[in-house]
Amino acid sequence: MSAVHAPAAAAAPATGWKSWITTTDHKRIGMLYFFTAFGFFLIGGIEALMIRLQLAQPDGRLVSADTYNQLFTMHGTTMVFLALMPLSAAFFNYIIPLQIGARDVAFPRLNAFSYWVFLLGGLFINASWFAGPLFHAGHLNVAPNGGWFGYANLTERQYSPGPNIDFWLLGLQVLGIASLAAGFNFIVTILNMRAPGMRMMRLPVFSWMTLVTQFLVITAFPVITVALVLLMFDRFFGTHFYLPAAGGDPLLWQHLFWLFGHPEVYILILPAMGIISEVLPTFARKPLFGYTVVVYSGVLIGFMGWGVWSHHMFSVGLGPIADSVFSGTTMLIAVPTGVKIFNWIATLWGGQIRGTTALHFAVGFIAMFVIGGLSGVMHASPPADLQQTDTYFVVAHIHYVLFGGTILGLFAGTYYWWPKMTGRLLSETLGKWHFWLIIIGMNLAFFPMHFIGLLGMPRRIYTYSRDLGPGIATLNLVSTVGAFLIAVALLVFIWNLWRTRTHGQPAGDDPWGGATLEWTIPSPPPPYNFEFIPTVVSRLPRWSTTQMRAIPEGSPEESLPHVPSGSIWPLVTALGLPVLACAPLTHTLWLAFVGAGLLFFGIYRWAFEPFEV
Amino acid sequence: MTHAAAEHHTSMGVPSRKMAFWAFIGSECLLFGSLISTYLVYKGRSVVGPYPHEILNIPLTSFSTFDLLMSSLMMVLALAAVQRGDMKWGKIWLLSTALLGIVFLGMQTYEFTSFVREGLTLQTNLFGATFFVLTGTHGAHVTVGVIWLLTLFFRALQGKLGPEHALTVEISGLYWHFVDVVWIVIFTVVYLIQ
Numbered sequence: 001m002s003a004v005h006a007p008a009a010a011a012a013p014a015t016g017w018k019s020w021i022t023t024t025d026h027k028r029i030g031m032l033y034f035f036t037a038f039g040f041f042l043i044g045g046i047e048a049l050m051i052r053l054q055l056a057q058p059d060g061r062l063v064s065a066d067t068y069n070q071l072f073t074m075h076g077t078t079m080v081f082l083a084l085m086p087l088s089a090a091f092f093n094y095i096i097p098l099q100i101g102a103r104d105v106a107f108p109r110l111n112a113f114s115y116w117v118f119l120l121g122g123l124f125i126n127a128s129w130f131a132g133p134l135f136h137a138g139h140l141n142v143a144p145n146g147g148w149f150g151y152a153n154l155t156e157r158q159y160s161p162g163p164n165i166d167f168w169l170l171g172l173q174v175l176g177i178a179s180l181a182a183g184f185n186f187i188v189t190i191l192n193m194r195a196p197g198m199r200m201m202r203l204p205v206f207s208w209m210t211l212v213t214q215f216l217v218i219t220a221f222p223v224i225t226v227a228l229v230l231l232m233f234d235r236f237f238g239t240h241f242y243l244p245a246a247g248g249d250p251l252l253w254q255h256l257f258w259l260f261g262h263p264e265v266y267i268l269i270l271p272a273m274g275i276i277s278e279v280l281p282t283f284a285r286k287p288l289f290g291y292t293v294v295v296y297s298g299v300l301i302g303f304m305g306w307g308v309w310s311h312h313m314f315s316v317g318l319g320p321i322a323d324s325v326f327s328g329t330t331m332l333i334a335v336p337t338g339v340k341i342f343n344w345i346a347t348l349w350g351g352q353i354r355g356t357t358a359l360h361f362a363v364g365f366i367a368m369f370v371i372g373g374l375s376g377v378m379h380a381s382p383p384a385d386l387q388q389t390d391t392y393f394v395v396a397h398i399h400y401v402l403f404g405g406t407i408l409g410l411f412a413g414t415y416y417w418w419p420k421m422t423g424r425l426l427s428e429t430l431g432k433w434h435f436w437l438i439i440i441g442m443n444l445a446f447f448p449m450h451f452i453g454l455l456g457m458p459r460r461i462y463t464y465s466r467d468l469g470p471g472i473a474t475l476n477l478v479s480t481v482g483a484f485l486i487a488v489a490l491l492v493f494i495w496n497l498w499r500t501r502t503h504g505q506p507a508g509d510d511p512w513g514g515a516t517l518e519w520t521i522p523s524p525p526p527p528y529n530f531e532f533i534p535t536v537v538s539r540l541p542r543w544s545t546t547q548m549r550a551i552p553e554g555s556p557e558e559s560l561p562h563v564p565s566g567s568i569w570p571l572v573t574a575l576g577l578p579v580l581a582c583a584p585l586t587h588t589l590w591l592a593f594v595g596a597g598l599l600f601f602g603i604y605r606w607a608f609e610p611f612e613v
Numbered sequence: 614m615t616h617a618a619a620e621h622h623t624s625m626g627v628p629s630r631k632m633a634f635w636a637f638i639g640s641e642c643l644l645f646g647s648l649i650s651t652y653l654v655y656k657g658r659s660v661v662g663p664y665p666h667e668i669l670n671i672p673l674t675s676f677s678t679f680d681l682l683m684s685s686l687m688m689v690l691a692l693a694a695v696q697r698g699d700m701k702w703g704k705i706w707l708l709s710t711a712l713l714g715i716v717f718l719g720m721q722t723y724e725f726t727s728f729v730r731e732g733l734t735l736q737t738n739l740f741g742a743t744f745f746v747l748t749g750t751h752g753a754h755v756t757v758g759v760i761w762l763l764t765l766f767f768r769a770l771q772g773k774l775g776p777e778h779a780l781t782v783e784i785s786g787l788y789w790h791f792v793d794v795v796w797i798v799i800f801t802v803v804y805l806i807q
Contacts, residue, residue, distance in 0.1 A: 106629040183636070184637055184640075187632075187633070187636050188629045188632045188633045188636065191625050191632065192623045192629050193624065193629075196622075218636055218637075218639060219639065219643050222640050222643040222644035222646075222647060223643055223647050226647035226651070227647075229746070229750075233735065233742065237735050239735050239741075240742060241651070241739075246660060246739065247655070247659055247660045247739050248655075248739060249654070249658075252655075604764075
C-alpha cells in the first residue's frame with residue numbers, strides 16, 4: 001500500500017485500563033473473550049479434576065455428596081456456557097470482520113455489551129462457590145447442584161430450598177442475553193458487512209458456520225429463557241409449572257430444555273467445524289473439497305438440529321411413535337455430518353500436507369469426532385439408549401464430541417490464528433507436545449468411560465462400591481490419570497502462550513500462506529483492519545493471482561479509516577443485569593430498582609451518545 | 614438515534630439496524646411461541662378453578678384488542694408523517710400511539726386486578742400461572758413500546774427527531790406492530806378459542 005496515505009490519526013492504539021473497559025474494537029473484545037473464557041475453562045477443568053480424584057478409587061471421600069453434585073453441575077454449566085461458547089465467540093469477534101473484509105462488526109457497542117454481560121454473568125454464577133455465609137448455609141459453597149440440564153422437579157423450591165438453583169437459573173438468564181445480543185450482531189455483520197464482491201458463496205466456511213450458529217442461538221435461547229422464567233416463577237412466586245401435585249408436568253421442562261439443548265450442541269460444534277474447514281485447506285494447500293456441499297451440510301445440520309431433541313428423553317417413555325420419529329431424525333442428522341467428514345478427508349487427499357500443530361489438531365478433531373459421532377448414532381436407537389442413558393457411556397460420548405470435537409477444533413483455531421492476533425507464532429515444538437499429551441490424555445480419560453458405562457456405572461453419583469463390577473475401579477483410575485494428563489497438556493499450552501509473548505517468531509502478514517482476507521493485512525491488524533476495503537472476485541482471494549485486483553486508490557475519506565471512539569455505556573448497561581439478578585436471589589426489592597435504574601440509565605446514555613460507526 | 618445520519622454500505626441493501634431488528638423479532642417469535650405452547654399444553658389441566666370460561670371478559674378484551682389495532686394504525690400514520698417531514702403530525706400520531714398503548718395497559722391492569730379479586734392469581738392453578746405469565750410478558754412488551762414511543766415523542770418536541778430519523782421511527786413501528794400481532798394471537802388462542 002502506498003506511503004502517500006498517512007496513518008490515520010485516530011488509529012494510534014489507545015492504552016490503559018480505561019481504553020479496555022470502553023473498547024468497542026472487535027479485536028480487543030475478541031481477546032477479552034479469549035482470556036476470560038479460557039479462565040473459566042480452567043475453572044471448569046479444576047472441577048473436572050476434583051470429580052476424577054473423587055472417582056479414582058472406589059468409596060472415594062474427597063468431597064461430600066452435596067459438593068460433588070455442585071462440582072458436576074458447575075463443570076457442565078461452565079464448560080458449555082462459560083468456556084466453549086465464549087471461546088468460539090473469541091474467534092467470531094476477532095476473525096469474522098477480518099474474513100469478510102470489514103472494519104468492525106455491525107454494532108460495536110452491542111458487541112462490547114455482549115462481552116460484559118458474559119463476564120458478569122459468569123462471575124455471578126461462580127460467586128455461588130463462596131456465597132454460603134451470605135445465605136447462612138453453614139458452609140462456603142452453595143453452587144448450583146441440579147445438573148447442567150437442571151431437571152424439574154428436583155430444581156423446585158421444596159426439593160432444593162437453598163440459593164444453589166437460584167444462582168443457576170438467574171445466571172443463565174443473564175448469560176442468555178449476552179448470547180442473544182451477539183447473535184443479532186453477527187448475523188447482521190456477516191450478511192451486511194461483506195466487502196464488495198464477497199457473495200454468500202464466496203464467504204469463508206468459518207464465517208458460514210458462524211452464521212448458522214448465530215441463527216441457532218437467536219432461535220434456541222428464547223426457548224430456554226422461557227423454561228427458566230417458568231422455573232423462576234415456580235421458585236419465587238409460587239406457581240406450579242413443573243409441580244405434578246397441582247397438575248403441572250416436569251416433562252414440560254425436559255421438552256423446553258432439550259428443544260434448546262440440542263440446537264445448543266450444534267451451537268458448540270459448528271464453529272469448530274468452521275475452523276477446521278479453514279485449517280485443513282491451508283495446510284493441504286488445496287481448496288476445501290466440495291465447498292458448496294460443506295456449506296449446505298452446515299445449513300442442513302442447523303435445520304435438522306431442531307428435530308431431534310427428544311432423543312435425550314427416550315427413557316421417559318414418550319411412546320413408540322415419538323421414539324421412532326426421533327430415532328429416525330437422529331440417524332438422519334448423522335448424514336450431513338458424515339458428508340462433512342468425507343469432504344475434510346478428501347481435502348487432505350493428495351494435498352501438499354504441512355504437519356503444523358494447527359493441522360494436527362484439525363486431524364485430531366476428525367478422528368475424535370468420528371468416535372463421538374459413532375457412539376452418538378448408537379444411542380439414537382431407543383433400545384440401546386435405554387441401556388446407555390444416565391451411564392458413563394453417555395459421558396464418554398459427549399466428551400468425544402465436545403472435547404475431542406469442539407476443544408480440539410478451538411485449539412486448531414488458536415494455533416492457526418494466534419499469529420494473526422498477536423503478531424507472533426506459537427512454538428511448534430511445544431504445540432506438538434501439547435497435541436500428543438492432550439490426545440493421549442483424552443483417550444485415557446474418556447475411552448474407558450464407554451466400558452465403565454456399559455458395565456453399569458451410573459453418572460452423577462458421588463462414589464461407587466468396589467463390588468459394582470469387575471475392573472470398574474481400574475478403569476476409573478485410568479480415566480483419572482488421563483484427566484491429569486490433559487491438565488499437563490494445558491500447562492504446556494499456557495507455557496506456550498506465555499513464552500510466545502516475548503520469544504515467539506514474528507509472524508508477518510501471512511505465516512501460513514492462507515487463502516482468505518485476514519492474511520492480507522498486518523499481524524496484529526491495525527485498529528481499522530483494512531486501509532482499503534478490498535474488492536473480492538474469488539472464493540480464495542490470496543490463492544488466485546488474477547483475482548485479487550490491484551488495490552484501488554482510495555478516496556480521501558478512505559485514506560483515513562474512521563475508528564469509533566470507545567463507550568462506557570455498554571458496561572454500565574451490562575452492570576444492571578447482575579444487580580437485577582441479585583434482587584430475587586437475596587429477596588431485596590431495592591436492588592431490583594437499582595438494577596433497573598442502571599439498565600435504563602445505560603440504555604439512554606447509549607442511545608443518545610454521539611457514536612459514529 | 615445518533616447513528617441515523619449516515620447508513621453505511623450494506624451488502625444486502627437493508628440498513629443494518631433494520632436487519633438486526635428483524636432478527637430480534639424472529640427471536641421474539643420463539644419466546645412467545647414457547648409461552649403460548651405452554652399455555653396450550655396446560656389448557657384444561659387445572660385441578661381447581663376458576664377456569665377460563667368463568668372469568669375471561671371477552672367484551673372488555675375485544676375493546677382492548679380494537680384499541681391496540683388502532684394504535685398500529687396511528688403508528689403507520691406517525692411513520693408516514695415523519696417520512697414526509699411533517700413533524701407536527703408526526704408528534705401527534707406518535708403521542709396517540711403511545712396513549713392508546715397506555716389505554717391498553719390500563720385495561721390490562723383492570724383485568725388483572727379484577728381476576729385477583731375473583732380469586733385467580735399466579736398461584737391458584739395452572740390457568741392462572743400460564744395466563745398471567747403469557748399476558749404479563751406481552752404487557753411488559755407493550756410497556757417497553759410505550760416508553761420507546763414517548764421517548765421519540767419528547768425527542769420530537771425538542772426538535773431532535775426529524776425526517777432523517779425516519780429509520781428509527783420505522784424500527785419502533787416494527788416493534789409496535791409485532792407486539793400487536795402477538796396480541797392478536799394471544800386474543801385468539803386464550804380468549805376466543807376456549
